[in-house]
Amino acid sequence: MSSNPTFWMIPQAPTPVGPFSHAAEADGWVFVTGQMPTSPTDDNAPLPDGVVAQTQRVMDNLMLVLQGLGLGLQHVVAARIFLTEFKRDYASMNAVYRAYFPADALPARTCIGVTALARDALVEIDFVAKRPG
Numbered sequence: 179m180s181s182n183p184t185f186w187m188i189p190q191a192p193t194p195v196g197p198f199s200h201a202a203e204a205d206g207w208v209f210v211t212g213q214m215p216t217s218p219t220d221d222n223a224p225l226p227d228g229v230v231a232q233t234q235r236v237m238d239n240l241m242l243v244l245q246g247l248g249l250g251l252q253h254v255v256a257a258r259i260f261l262t263e264f265k266r267d268y269a270s271m272n273a274v275y276r277a278y279f280p281a282d283a284l285p286a287r288t289c290i291g292v293t294a295l296a297r298d299a300l301v302e303i304d305f306v307a308k309r310p311g
Contacts, residue, residue, distance in 0.1 A: 179230040180296050181205060188246030192216040192239055195296045199235055200243045206311070208247060212304035213239040214296055226299065229267040229300045241278075249307050251278060256286040256306040263300060264291030 185199040194200065194211065201210045215232035217223035217237060226232050244250055259275070261267050268289070279285065285305070295302050 186243075186247060188243050189307075190218060190220045190246055191242045193221050203247070203309070206309040208249065208253070208305075208307040208309060210211060210240060210243050210305040210307065212258070212302040214242065214302055215239075216297065218242055220277060225297060229261070229263070229270050229272055232300050233303075235270045236301055237275065237278050240303060240305055244304065244305070244307065247307075249309065250278050253255055253307040253309065254279075254285045254305045255308050257288075258304050259287065259289040260292045260295060260301065261289065262292055262295055262300045275303075 181204065183202050186201040186203065188200045192214070193199050193216075194215055195216065198211050202206055203209070213236050213303040215225050215235035216239070217235075226235050241251065244253065255276075259271065261271060276284075
C-alpha cells in the first residue's frame, strides 16, 4: 500500500526560485527539485561565473538537500541536467559532475539543451534518490 507523499523544505538549502518544495518523497523514492546555482546563504548574491562554478554550486546545493533528508549521493539513482549552452558547456559540466560520483556508481542520466533557465543560470540539475530499506 502506498503512502501519501511528504513534501520537504530544507532550511540549509537555497530558497526556491518558484512555488515548489526542495523534495517530495513517496514510498522511499525521493524526487529532489532541480537546483540552481544560487547561494544557500544569500538569495540576492549573483550567480557564479561560468558553467564550471555554476555546476559546482548546483551539485553542492543538491547535496545540501540530500543531507537535510539524511541521504547522500550514494542514494541517487537518476539525474536530469539542463544546459542553456549545450555544445559549449557539455564537456565542462561533465568534468565537474563526474567528480562527485564514484566511476562505478554513476546514476542514470538525461542531459537536455534548453533555451533558458531561471535567473539566467547556465545549468540546473535534479535528482531521483531511493531511501535505503
